[in-house]
Amino acid sequence: MSQETEFIPYIVESREDTGLYNAKLGIWLFLASEIMLFGSLFSAYILLRVGSFTWPVQSEIQNVAIGAINSVVLLSSSIFFIRAWVALKADDIVKYKKFMYLVILFAFIFLTLKGVEYYQHFSHGEFPKSSVFLGLYFLMTGLHALHIIGGILVNSYYAGPGLYLRAQNKQWFINRVEVAGLYWHFVDLVWIFLFSTLYLL
Amino acid sequence: MTFERLPFFIWAQLITAFLLLLAFPPLEGAAFLQLFDRLLGTSFFLPSGLFVNGHIYDVSGGGNALLWQHLFWFLGHPEVYVIILPALGIVTEIIACNTRKNVSGFDMMRYSVIFLGFLSFVVWSHHTYLTGMGTNITAFFQTTTMIISIPSIIIVSALFITLWGGSIRFNVPMLFALAFLPMFGFGGLTGLPLGLAATDIPLHDTYYVIGHFHYVVAPGVILGLFAGIYYWFPKATGRKMNEILGHLHFWPTLITMNLVFFPMLIQGLMGLNRRMYDGGATYTFNQGILHWNIVISWAAWTMAIAQIPFIFNFFYSMFNGEKVNSDNPWESATLEWATPTPPPHGNFTKPITVYREPYSYSLEGAPKDYSPQDQKEI
Amino acid sequence: MEEHSQQDEPKRDILIYLSIIAMTGLIIGISHLQLKTMGIFLIVPIACTEAGILAYYFMHLMTKKKTVHLILLLTVITFITLLFWPAWDVVYSPRTPSEFTVF
Numbered sequence: 001m002s003q004e005t006e007f008i009p010y011i012v013e014s015r016e017d018t019g020l021y022n023a024k025l026g027i028w029l030f031l032a033s034e035i036m037l038f039g040s041l042f043s044a045y046i047l048l049r050v051g052s053f054t055w056p057v058q059s060e061i062q063n064v065a066i067g068a069i070n071s072v073v074l075l076s077s078s079i080f081f082i083r084a085w086v087a088l089k090a091d092d093i094v095k096y097k098k099f100m101y102l103v104i105l106f107a108f109i110f111l112t113l114k115g116v117e118y119y120q121h122f123s124h125g126e127f128p129k130s131s132v133f134l135g136l137y138f139l140m141t142g143l144h145a146l147h148i149i150g151g152i153l154v155n156s157y158y159a160g161p162g163l164y165l166r167a168q169n170k171q172w173f174i175n176r177v178e179v180a181g182l183y184w185h186f187v188d189l190v191w192i193f194l195f196s197t198l199y200l201l
Numbered sequence: 202m203t204f205e206r207l208p209f210f211i212w213a214q215l216i217t218a219f220l221l222l223l224a225f226p227p228l229e230g231a232a233f234l235q236l237f238d239r240l241l242g243t244s245f246f247l248p249s250g251l252f253v254n255g256h257i258y259d260v261s262g263g264g265n266a267l268l269w270q271h272l273f274w275f276l277g278h279p280e281v282y283v284i285i286l287p288a289l290g291i292v293t294e295i296i297a298c299n300t301r302k303n304v305s306g307f308d309m310m311r312y313s314v315i316f317l318g319f320l321s322f323v324v325w326s327h328h329t330y331l332t333g334m335g336t337n338i339t340a341f342f343q344t345t346t347m348i349i350s351i352p353s354i355i356i357v358s359a360l361f362i363t364l365w366g367g368s369i370r371f372n373v374p375m376l377f378a379l380a381f382l383p384m385f386g387f388g389g390l391t392g393l394p395l396g397l398a399a400t401d402i403p404l405h406d407t408y409y410v411i412g413h414f415h416y417v418v419a420p421g422v423i424l425g426l427f428a429g430i431y432y433w434f435p436k437a438t439g440r441k442m443n444e445i446l447g448h449l450h451f452w453p454t455l456i457t458m459n460l461v462f463f464p465m466l467i468q469g470l471m472g473l474n475r476r477m478y479d480g481g482a483t484y485t486f487n488q489g490i491l492h493w494n495i496v497i498s499w500a501a502w503t504m505a506i507a508q509i510p511f512i513f514n515f516f517y518s519m520f521n522g523e524k525v526n527s528d529n530p531w532e533s534a535t536l537e538w539a540t541p542t543p544p545p546h547g548n549f550t551k552p553i554t555v556y557r558e559p560y561s562y563s564l565e566g567a568p569k570d571y572s573p574q575d576q577k578e579i
Numbered sequence: 580m581e582e583h584s585q586q587d588e589p590k591r592d593i594l595i596y597l598s599i600i601a602m603t604g605l606i607i608g609i610s611h612l613q614l615k616t617m618g619i620f621l622i623v624p625i626a627c628t629e630a631g632i633l634a635y636y637f638m639h640l641m642t643k644k645k646t647v648h649l650i651l652l653l654t655v656i657t658f659i660t661l662l663f664w665p666a667w668d669v670v671y672s673p674r675t676p677s678e679f680t681v682f
Binding site: 017018019020032039042043046057059064068071072075076078079082083086181182185188189192193195196197199200201 | 636658
């Protein structure tokens with residue numbers, strides 16, 4: 001596996017002109033497409049809300065408290081991820097694993113709280129088809145939750161079974177984790193916008 | 202290898218890749234909205250107060266069908282550039298190789314294609330002129346649509362100018378590439394009245410639109426693709442396709458293509474609408490132009506028959522075609538010919554260093570009229 | 580790889596963490612005031628700042644190269660134009676209320 005880094009340049013070292021290594025460029029391109037995806041949904045929200053006569057008062061339907069707690073949870077998981085990456089760079093595998101487990105745990109807490117929120121909505125008879133706002137809410141947070149699940153899978157892999165890759169090429173593994181971290185920060189970023197738009201506006 | 206030493210085909214593919222990356226997600230978003238509408242009974246695209254089958258339609262309302270149109274066309278317009286750019290790239294490769302000279306204005310072509318890629322994201326609403334948009338927004342999109350015609354014109358003109366003073370070899374790929382130029386140019390020109398909102402009013406949703414986009418796609422993209430197949434067939438299989446069958450394919454295809462789509466332009470200008478189940482037969486103002494449908498049908502079936510030599514040629518030449526006598530039968534300077542023909546696993550048998558620009562034909566002081574990019578001496 | 584990385588400044592982590600949480604609290608407070616349109620103009624920039632701090636935080640892990648910054652700036656400008664020009668057109672074109680659901 002490590003031989004690839006001999007033939008294919010810029011897997012572990014960065015290019016001089018851009019300061020990026022391949023995977024980082026790759027993940028940023030992917031994030032660009034994700035920005036377009038969530039951007040299209042946000043622009044749908046804007047256009048539907050601007051073009052409507054009435055719009056429910058969002059903070060009355062939504063559970064702003066749970067949303068706020070979720071914000072803190074996800075932000076904390078982002079910070080833990082950074083600490084994990086720093087520990088990995090410092091060769092402290094025990095600390096790396098500990099922080100990664102925290103990231104995954106907090107991601108599960110986020111999903112659980114989201115589940116509680118959905119349940120609260122459903123038990124009040126608030127379904128996606130009840131109004132355009134609720135439809136958008138369920139769609140956008142649902143898509144975001146799918147991204148969280150994807151992130152959990154990737155992070156779990158790198159915190160557990162994927163560690164064999166570190167034995168093959170240390171710097172490459174560090175880069176992989178950094179790139180996964182970029183994805184995770186992006187998921188957090190989207191949540192900041194989701195929370196502001198769907199709960200507070 | 203530097204960016205300046207990449208052939209135009211690769212540049213076109215790069216821009217295409219960016220367009221695909223950034224333009225598809227809004228359609229994905231629209232697909233999610235549509236999925237929710239279908240499965241969960243939301244009404245993102247359905248306004249309030251709908252009356253269906255004599256009953257108030259039981260949805261929350263508050264949606265907007267125009268939202269779908271905007272999200273769809275946000276992809277839709279970059280999509281057409283995705284369709285045309287690879288074909289433009291292929292045609293450039295073939296023209297450069299078969300005129301034995303460098304493509305004129307190669308720098309301009311590169312900048313144009315980048316500019317085109319960027320602009321293609323801000324023109325989408327010329328597909329929604331007739332949806333009751335405000336005049337400000339219409340003016341914006343009309344302006345950008347007119348501006349986006351400029352890069353395409355630059356690229357096609359540069360290819361035309363390349364022909365001047367060239368030593369043109371009229372092999373089958375070159376025939377297709379040459380046919381591409383006027384056909385695509387013509388298709389692009391017919392797009393101009395559609396791009397201007399005022400003239401789009403009588404022309405939108407008529408057969409003129411069909412004529413326009415088929416002129417750019419059929420004589421445009423498809424001729425480009427055929428050109429590519431004939432050109433790279435020797436690379437992939439080590440055998441050339443039969444020239445006579447190639448001519449038998451090319452000439453009827455070109456003529457019948459024009460016969461199929463040109464009458465549509467006429468019909469559209471006379472007001473024949475798209476998407477009518479009877480083809481417009483119930484309207485008196487269409488009666489004088491419906492006879493063109495017979496011409497179109499005959500031409501279409503003839504065009505289908507004209508593809509038979511190609512299909513036969515393709516499979517026959519794979520096994521019984523004339524074997525090429527060198528790795529580089531077209532004497533091209535670009536890198537794909539630096540591999541053995543047909544290429545082994547991994548394509549290149551040794552590492553490559555790229556020494557010069559891609560279309561290094563007829564260089565001064567060179568022993569041959571082409572200088573491969575990976576060869577150190579001229 | 581980078582000299583100026585997180586392991587040198589765990590304190591900066593905490594500072595950024597707390598500032599984002601503080602801003603989140605701020606916009607929750609603003610939303611409680613139910614300011615309607617004014618609320619939007621307050622909440623959205625603050626949310627963008629939060630996002631910007633977070634992005635810069637991990638963008639700092641990316642690169643300091645000017646080209647990349649320029650491309651990002653161009654993207655942001657395009658995005659804002661494409662989002663808000665149609666919205667402006669919808670809101671400020673002369674329309675009777677019954678036409679308002681059409682844009």
